[in-house]
Amino acid sequence: MQLDPELDLQLVRELNAPRELLYKCWTTPEHLVHWFVPKPHKVTHCSLDVRPGGACNTTFEVEGNLMENNGVYLEVIPNEKLVFTDGYTAGWKPAPEPFMTAIVTFEDLGGGRTRYTATARHRNPDTAKAHKDMGFYDGWGTVATQLETYAQGLKA
Known part of the structure; x- marks a missing residue:
């Protein structure tokens, strides 16, 4: 995948x-x-229909405010790749204000380790900059650590 430094x-x-x-x-x-x-912060609602065109809906509570994030899956390769966007909602209805498309990949490194890659693609440089300024690297990094810790607890 070729990254665009102004958009990704x-x-x-x-x-x-x-x-x-x-x-x-x-x-x-x-x-x-x-x-x-x-x-x-926490997720207060989650509805996933993990298939291309299926709903990918979450609601977050951030400092007492609820934030809905509704979208669809574009590509699903079990255990390898998930692509989802808020550019559309279920039934391929265009979203009024799309923000990004996410591409998450899982590469087996052996020994129970995984190379985890999360890419956020944006429609324009201003949206990408806003996401970066919102704390993309710290926030998504924290989430990756939380994911790892949670998954390790499931292994036990």
């Missing part, structure tokens, strides 16, 4: 958990609610 933000981490377990955490609402936003 990317986080790459090696996580100490198998990719199948990380994928399960990403695709199961009962798991996703535990790690998907930086604590102390």
